[in-house]
Amino acid sequence: MSLTKPGWLLWRPKKQPLDRHWDVITIGSGLGALMAAAKLAKEGLRCLVIEQHYVAGGYAHHFPRKKQGALYLFDVALHQTGRLKAGQEMYEWFRDVGIIDRIEVVDNEIVYRAVYPEHGLDICIPADADAYRALLKRHFPAESDGIDRFFEIMFAIPTELPLLRKAGKDPSINPFDAAPHAMRYMSGTLKDVFDDMVRDPLLRALLAQLWSYLGLPPGEVSAIYFALMWRSMHTGVHYIRGGGQALSNALCEVIEERGGAVKLRTMVDKIIVRDGRAAGVRTASGEEYFADTVISNASTIATFGHLLDPQHVPNSVRTQIGALPVSTSIIQAYVAISGDAAEMGLREHEIFLNRTVDQDAEWKRVQAGEFRGLSCLLANHGAVNRDACPPGKSVLEAAILANGEFWIGLPKDEYDAKKAAVTEYLIDQIASYIPDVRDRIEVIEVGTPKTMYEYSLNPNGAVYGHSCDAQNHTVFRPEQRTCVPGLYLAGAWTFPGAGFGGALTSGYVCAGLVIKDRAASIAALA
Ligand SMILES: Cc1cc2nc3c(=O)[nH]c(=O)nc-3n(C[C@H](O)[C@H](O)[C@H](O)COP(=O)(O)OP(=O)(O)OC[C@H]3O[C@@H](n4cnc5c(N)ncnc54)[C@H](O)[C@@H]3O)c2cc1C
Numbered sequence: 319m320s321l322t323k324p325g326w327l328l329w330r331p332k333k334q335p336l337d338r339h340w341d342v343i344t345i346g347s348g349l350g351a352l353m354a355a356a357k358l359a360k361e362g363l364r365c366l367v368i369e370q371h372y373v374a375g376g377y378a379h380h381f382p383r384k385k386q387g388a389l390y391l392f393d394v395a396l397h398q399t400g401r402l403k404a405g406q407e408m409y410e411w412f413r414d415v416g417i418i419d420r421i422e423v424v425d426n427e428i429v430y431r432a433v434y435p436e437h438g439l440d441i442c443i444p445a446d447a448d449a450y451r452a453l454l455k456r457h458f459p460a461e462s463d464g465i466d467r468f469f470e471i472m473f474a475i476p477t478e479l480p481l482l483r484k485a486g487k488d489p490s491i492n493p494f495d496a497a498p499h500a501m502r503y504m505s506g507t508l509k510d511v512f513d514d515m516v517r518d519p520l521l522r523a524l525l526a527q528l529w530s531y532l533g534l535p536p537g538e539v540s541a542i543y544f545a546l547m548w549r550s551m552h553t554g555v556h557y558i559r560g561g562g563q564a565l566s567n568a569l570c571e572v573i574e575e576r577g578g579a580v581k582l583r584t585m586v587d588k589i590i591v592r593d594g595r596a597a598g599v600r601t602a603s604g605e606e607y608f609a610d611t612v613i614s615n616a617s618t619i620a621t622f623g624h625l626l627d628p629q630h631v632p633n634s635v636r637t638q639i640g641a642l643p644v645s646t647s648i649i650q651a652y653v654a655i656s657g658d659a660a661e662m663g664l665r666e667h668e669i670f671l672n673r674t675v676d677q678d679a680e681w682k683r684v685q686a687g688e689f690r691g692l693s694c695l696l697a698n699h700g701a702v703n704r705d706a707c708p709p710g711k712s713v714l715e716a717a718i719l720a721n722g723e724f725w726i727g728l729p730k731d732e733y734d735a736k737k738a739a740v741t742e743y744l745i746d747q748i749a750s751y752i753p754d755v756r757d758r759i760e761v762i763e764v765g766t767p768k769t770m771y772e773y774s775l776n777p778n779g780a781v782y783g784h785s786c787d788a789q790n791h792t793v794f795r796p797e798q799r800t801c802v803p804g805l806y807l808a809g810a811w812t813f814p815g816a817g818f819g820g821a822l823t824s825g826y827v828c829a830g831l832v833i834k835d836r837a838a839s840i841a842a843l844a
Pocket residue numbers: 345346347348349350351368369370371375376377378394395396397398399584585586587615616617620648650770773774775776781782808809810811816817818819821
C-alpha cells in the first residue's frame with residue numbers, strides 16, 4: 319500500500335494522563351461530535367472526546383483486513399459526499415477548523431450509474447448538473463418542462479432556507495415571498511413534488527434514485543431534506559482519499575493539537591447534572607470527568623432515556639422523543655476480490671442495481687424484513703480510493719436497506735443462518751456483473767443492523783438518526799440545545815439531519831451555539 323501522507327490513516331490517540339476537568343466533553347466520536355469539538359478547540363476550549371468503540375469516527379471509520387500479505391481497507395460508510403468545492407459551506411468549515419490541508423478530496427466525474435434491467439436503462443449520471451439535465455431530457459423528451467421545474471425546485475429550496483430563517487426573526491419579511499418553494503413543500507414529500515411536474519414512473523424513479531441515502535422512499539421522505547441532499551450531490555460530488563477514517567482522523571488530530579484528547583474504549587453511562595446544569599459524565603467503570611459543556615453524540619433515545627436521570631427530563635421531552643420515528647438500518651457486504659472489478663463491468667464507484675421503479679413498494683418490503691429481490695447498491699471502492707487495496711485486487715461493497723427489528727435480539731443460530739442467507743443474496747448481486755465472484759473472494763465481512771448497533775449504539779442499528787420524513791426534517795428535529803442547560807446534541811439525531819453533510823453541519827451549528835451561550839454566561843457574570 320502506498321500512502322503519500324501516512325498520518326491520514328495512522329492517527330492513534332496520544333497516550334497521556336487525562337485531566338478530570340475540561341471545558342467540553344463529547345459523548346461519542348461520530349462526525350457530529352468531532353466537528354463540534356474541532357471547532358470549539360479552535361476557539362480555545364479544551365475538549366475531551368469519549369468513545370466506546372476502539373476507533374474514532376462512529377460510522378465514519380474503516381476496518382483493515384490482511385490476507386496473504388495484502389492489506390485491504392474497508393470504508394464502513396462513506397460512498398460519497400458533497401459541498402467540498404472551495405466556497406461551498408463544508409469546504410469553508412473544514413478550512414475554518416483547520417483540516418482542509420489534511421485531507422485529499424477526490425472529485426467524482428459521475429454521481430452514480432443507475433441500472434433498471436427490466437426497462438433496459440443503464441445510465442451514468444454526470445456530476446455536472448446541466449449535463450445531467452440534458453441527459454434526462456434526451457431520455458424523456460415528453461417530460462422536458464417537468465425536468466426543468468424539478469431542477470429549479472431542488473436548487474431553489476436549499477438557497478431559500480436561510481431566507482426563511484431570516485423571515486422567522488423579521489416580521490416584515492413575508493416567508494411566502496422570500497421562500498416560495500420551501501414554503502410550498504415544507505410539509506411535503508418528494509412524491510408531492512413529482513405529482514406537480516413529472517409523470518413517467520421510470521423518470522420519477524431515476525430522479526429519486528438517491529432515496530436510499532436518506533432511507534425513505536418518495537412517498538415519505540421530506541421534500542426539503544431530499545432537496546438539501548440532492549443539491550449537495552449535484553453541485554460537485556466527492557470521496558475523501560483514505561475514506562471516512564481519514565476525515566475522522568484529521569478532526570481528531572486538530573482536537574489533540576489544541577489541547578484536547580480522544581479517549582477510546584470508554585462507555586459513558588451517565589450525564590452528571592448539578593444545580594440543574596450539565597456538569598460532566600460518568601463512565602461505565604465509574605470514572606468521572608467534569609465540564610460545564612457536554613455534547614451528546616449518542617442517540618436522543620439514549621441521551622434522554624438513560625444517560626440523563628429521569629428527574630432531569632421533562633415529560634414533554636420524553637413524549638417528543640418517543641414519538642419520533644427511527645430511521646432505517648442497512649446490510650452491507652464488504653468484499654475484497656482478486657482482479658480489477660472495473661475491467662469486469664463494475665467501472666463506477668456507485669451503481670444502483672434497481673429491481674423495480676416502485677420505491678415505495680420496495681420500502682414496504684424492507685420494513686417487513688424482506689431482503690430477497692430488493693434493489694442493491696454496488697460500490698467499487700477501488701475506483702475512488704486507491705489506498706483501499708493493492709493493484710490487481712478490488713474492494714467492493716453491496717448494500718441493501720434493512721429493518722433492524724428483524725435482526726437485533728435474534729437467537730444466535732437464527733441470526734447466523736439469516737446472515738448467511740443475506741450474504742449469498744448480496745454476492746449474487748455482484749455476480750450479475752462478475753459471474754465468477756465467488757472464486758475471486760479474498761475477504762468478505764457483512765455488517766447487519768446488529769453490527770451497526772454494536773459499533774454505534776444507535777437503536778435498531780439506525781444509520782440516519784430519526785427518520786427524515788415530511789414532519790421530522792431540519793428545523794422539526796430535536797434542537798442542539800436541550801432541556802438541561804449546558805447539554806447539547808450533535809449528530810444525525812438532531813438538526814438538520816443525517817449523512818456526512820448532516821452530521822458535520824449539526825456539529826458546526828452546535829459549536830456555534832456553545833460559543834454563543836458561553837459568551838452570554840460570561841457577559842451575565844460581568
Ligand atoms: C453503511 C453506511 C453507509 C453510509 N453511507 C453514507 C454516504 O455515502 N454518505 C453520507 O453522507 N452518509 C453515509 N452514511 C451515513 C453517515 O455515515 C452518518 O449519518 C453519520 O456518519 C452519522 O454521524 P453521527 O455524528 O450521527 O455519529 P455516529 O456515526 O452515529 O456515531 C456515534 C458515536 O457515538 C458513540 N457512542 C454512542 N453512545 C456512546 C456512549 N454512551 N459512550 C461512548 N460512546 C458512545 C458510538 O460508539 C459512535 O461511535 C452511511 C452510514 C452507513 C452505516
